[in-house]
Amino acid sequence: MILKDLIVSVSTLFGLGKVPIIPGTFGSFFGLLFYVVLVQHLPTLFMTFVIIALILFAMVICDIAERAIGEKDASCIILDEFVAVPFCFLGIKHFVPATIAMWKIWVAGFVIFRIFDIFKPLGIKRSQNLSGGIGIVIDDIIAAVYTNFTIILICLTVL
Numbered sequence: 038m039i040l041k042d043l044i045v046s047v048s049t050l051f052g053l054g055k056v057p058i059i060p061g062t063f064g065s066f067f068g069l070l071f072y073v074v075l076v077q078h079l080p081t082l083f084m085t086f087v088i089i090a091l092i093l094f095a096m097v098i099c100d101i102a103e104r105a106i107g108e109k110d111a112s113c114i115i116l117d118e119f120v121a122v123p124f125c126f127l128g129i130k131h132f133v134p135a136t137i138a139m140w141k142i143w144v145a146g147f148v149i150f151r152i153f154d155i156f157k158p159l160g161i162k163r164s165q166n167l168s169g170g171i172g173i174v175i176d177d178i179i180a181a182v183y184t185n186f187t188i189i190l191i192c193l194t195v196l
Contacts, residue, residue, distance in 0.1 A: 041101070041105045044098055044101045044102050044105065045102045045105050045106060047098050047102075047116060048098050048099055048101075048102035048113075048114045048115075048116045049102075049113045049114060049115060049116075050063075050064060050067060050115050050116060050119060053067065053115065054112070054113035054114060054115035055113050060112055060113060060115050061112070061115055061118050061151075061154060061155075062118075062151060063115065064115025064116070064117070064118035064119045065118040065119070065121075065122050065147060065150060065151060065154070066147070067119055068118055068119040068120065068121065068122030068123060069122050069143060069146075069147050071119065071122075071123065072122060072123040072125075072126055072143075073143060076088070076123045077126065077130075077139075081127070081128055081131075084123075084127060085127060087123075088120070088123050088124050088127060091120040091123070092120050092121075092124070092174060092178060094120070095116045095117055095119075095120040095170070095173075095174050096169075096170035096171055096173075096174045097170055098116055098170070099114055099116055099117055099169075099170040099173040099174055100169040100170025100171070100173070101170075102114055102116075103169060103170065103173060104169075109172075110165060110172065110173050114173060117173050117174045117176075117177045118154065118177055120174070120177075121150070121154075121174070121177035121178050121180065121181040122146075122147070122150060122181065124178060124181035124182065124185065125146045125147075125149075125150050125181045125184040125185050125188070126142070126143070126146055126185070126188075127185060128185075128189075129142060129146070129185065129188055129189065129192075132188075132189050132192040132193060133192055134192065137192075142188060142192075145188065145191070146184055146188055149183075149184045149187050149188065150180055150181060150184040153179075153180035153181075153183050153184055154176070154177060154180040157176060157180070159183065160179070161176050161179045161180055161183075162176070164176045164179055
């Protein structure tokens with residue numbers, strides 16, 4: 038019982054997911070802070086391994102938490118957004134012109150990710166049909182991949 042409570046707590050980012058409004062945005066924001074403070078400083082290859090490990094960890098935790106809560110993809114489970122946001126910026130620094138401040142890229146990436154995550158276009162919504170932790174996390178990862186590609190495209194064509 039204690040382990041299950043801990044897992045639910047981790048899946049909600051220690052209760053943050055239980056806020057009554059925009060819990061996914063809070064999870065995304067703390068994912069961005071996690072990226073800015075810790076992950077961005079890692080070499081790209083190591084960053085990739087860390088992000089993949091976090092995604093796999095989130096799939097397991099979210100699967101157990103969903104069963105414990107008894108609700109499919111409960112909105113209080115925000116670990117999925119938290120681990121997806123760093124993926125939005127994977128390798129981005131290699132495409133950003135030196136004249137652009139990284140904080141602008143982070144803000145743009147955050148907004149683009151939330152748009153993809155909320156509206157779920159381009160097959161993202163269908164990915165939620167997968168069961169358990171995979172279904173909970175995969176839509177956010179696809180939104181993060183789309184965000185990553187969008188930022189790179191903007192950097193290569195507009196900036």
